[in-house]
Amino acid sequence: MIRAFVGIPLPGPVAGALSAAQAGLPAGKPVTPENFHITVAFLGEYPEPLVEDIHLALENIRMPAFELALSGVGLFGNDRPRVFYAGVRPEPGLIRLREKVLRAARSTGLKLPRERYNPHVTLARFNSGLDGELAQDMRDFAARRMNFIAGPFVVSEFLLIRSMLGRTGPVYNQLAAYPLSAGPDT
Secondary structure, eight states: OEEEEEEEEOOHHHHHHHHHHHTTOOSSEEOOGGGOEEEEEEEEEEOHHHHHHHHHHHTTOOOBOEEEEEEEEEEESTTSOOEEEEEEOOOHHHHHHHHHHHHHHHTTTOOOOOOOOOOEEEEEEOTTOOOHHHHHHHHHHHHHTTTOEEEEEEEOEEEEEEEEOOTTOOEEEEEEEEEOBSSOOO
8 A cells, every 4th residue: 555645846945944944943843854845635545556547647737837935834733733834825826736636636536535725834743732831832933933935936846755654754755756847738
């Protein structure tokens, strides 16, 4: 079984800015720069032959490259924060890419749930959530970084990535890369 998702890699300068935003993190497990990405769609866990079918479907996606920028930071988890993240500025190209990826994945028989999409880059995880003083420290830390900006950068490819869960956090392996063209959206 392969647990997989489709993501966008981040260029070195953006990863560097994200690393700087993690400096002094008061709690949690920071994500390493080589694991920074923007998830386009989480696919789930499937047998290898089905993942190969997904790969073949993703190869047929055609659309032009587009620009993205990161803006602001936040916490997921309301009263018990579980994730510290950097936000992604709204961009129609990203939404089109997501729609194409979901359509391609569903064409292979995947039954992906319809869910709200909140593009972001995970910067740190808090396994059981934070509460009390640590939660407040993390809210203060995020508030001091609310004006964070990185980019813009050109998204010229997207990736099929394997995610293996481990005790120290997920390990990601690129399975395939799909270029975006300079041509029109089809």
